[in-house]
Amino acid sequence: MGIVSKILGLALAGMGFVVLFYGMSTTDALSFLWSFMGLIIMSLGFALITGGKQAEKKPPPPTVTEIRCSSCDFKEIRDFKKGDYVLMPVEETCPKCQSSMTIEGVYIVREEPEVKYNV
Template sequence: MGMISKLVGLLFTAAGVIILMMMGTVPDPMMSAIWIFVGMVIITIGFSLINAGRQTRQMKPPPPTVTEIRCDNPDCDFKEIRNFESGDYILKTLDVRCPKCNSTMTIQGVYVVKEEDEGKSSI
């Protein structure tokens, strides 16, 4: 659907407007209503042809979400950041053991990673 469909749509819309203006004022009320309906249908077809070639806006994928996991032992400072998995929530105790001290681990945070625009400077 290129430029030709837009031009045809413009012609249909113009023809519909002319029909509404000229034939909608016919003295017979029944014929006037019919011409108004025909004009509106033609205008609708015209607008449909004009808008037919428009592309839909592509949705951006959601930003990445990460999960912060920390060791429950207060003397251990082990922390792991991994991709978010379904079912993750804050303060959830995991079955995974700390590789440093072998104690239990808990999810301490779930974060959305904000992506910086390449065109913006950080000044």
């Protein structure tokens, strides 16, 4: 449902409105039919305006492993590997000071839209 359908919906709603009022004001024998048609066209238009496309399912955020040096401030973040756990000593040494390193965190960072409630 893109912008085209929204414009089409707006046009249909407007047209339906005109037809409805024509039906309500005319002395034509089938005026109620015109009014009814106007309502249907209007509702079709509104359906097109309000109908949005289904929210795409976002893939879950990647799980990352945070490795820190036990002596200096060196920190490395990489993708989670099966077998990683928090506080696990890793084989590699710190590239800055050659000290041992430990997994300090395995986590995800959720990107959720902040919905604010004024309460």
